[in-house]
Amino acid sequence: RPPVAAGAVGLAQRAMDESIKYAKERKTFGKPIASHQAVSFMIADMAMNIEASRLLTHKAAYEIDAGRRNTLYASMAKGMAADVA
Numbered sequence: 001r002p003p004v005a006a007g008a009v010g011l012a013q014r015a016m017d018e019s020i021k022y023a024k025e026r027k028t029f030g031k032p033i034a035s036h037q038a039v040s041f042m043i044a045d046m047a048m049n050i051e052a053s054r055l056l057t058h059k060a061a062y063e064i065d066a067g068r069r070n071t072l073y074a075s076m077a078k079g080m081a082a083d084v085a
Contacts, residue, residue, distance in 0.1 A: 001074035002064070005057040008081035009050060015085070016046045046084075053081040 020043060023034035033039045056077035063070035 001078045002057055002060045002070070005053065005060065005074070005077035005081040008078070008085040009053050009057055012046070012050045012053065012081065012085040016043065016050060019043060019046065049080075049084040053077065053084050056080055 020034070023039050023043065024032050026033045028036070034043075056073060060070045060073040060077045063073055
């Protein structure tokens with residue numbers, strides 16, 4: 001499960017990077033849409049969810065490295081990362 005979560009985190013990160021690039025290029029009313037508060041809030045929410053998914057994935061991997069069962073953390077990481085992606 002952690003590899004699936006890691007893949008989903010990578011996919012979500014790329015999607016956010018592309019969103020930021022587009023928001024800086026696309027203009028409405030003579031200014032980039034990235035300068036609109038609503039768009040900035042959406043990108044900030046994406047960043048928060050991606051980072052939370054990344055940390056859950058790291059926690060699941062840490063539990064494996066520590067020799068403990070990671071079923072709970074792996075399931076949470078996979079579920080959240082899949083939702084975010």
